[in-house]
Amino acid sequence: MNTHPQTCVQRYLEIESLLHHFYTFFDYCAAVCIPGLLALSGGAPVAACCKNRYYRIYDLEHPSFDLLRKEREALYGRPEDQKESSLVSPCEYHGEKGCRLKSHKSPVCLSFMCRPAIENLREKHNIFTYDYLGFNYALEWILSGDMGEREWENFRESLLEMIRKVSGKQGKAQGSLPEK
Ligand code: SF4
């Protein structure tokens, strides 16, 4: 498959935006995990799961990854130019209030979900299909162009289904969810 990097990044960013939508409903990280950690640290910044420069470790050598990085750095600056550091994470993009990247995150950063978060997804929302490694590879394939058009549509639809479930809007018109 030879999808142009621009198209791959565009598709990837659309999935990223759907994932942000998903996390507005599934707020275990922001509503449970981080407040719990902040209570333990006495309000000092916490790293949660951002304990390494994961974007640097796991990103692939590929033109689409390069383009994503270029767009990220144009929006948020290069890692070495980040001024404020949280001092709790080696990741340069981790500020006092967490990750500074509001978009253009790496696949590993977008897909990671720890065990307690996955358990909450299962117990509270009845979603048993989230497998973070599988999700990570799917995001990598979208970015590298190795995921075909049809698979991409299926993946996007399964994400919309997860959003419907987690938002309690299952069965209602899809118009209330983000569209292409
Ligand atoms: S993925 Fe897990 S460790 Fe990371 S912020 Fe969410 S709940 Fe916390």
Ligand code: SF4
């Ligand atoms: S880029 Fe953001 S999400 Fe990824 S490790 Fe750094 S702070 Fe965490």
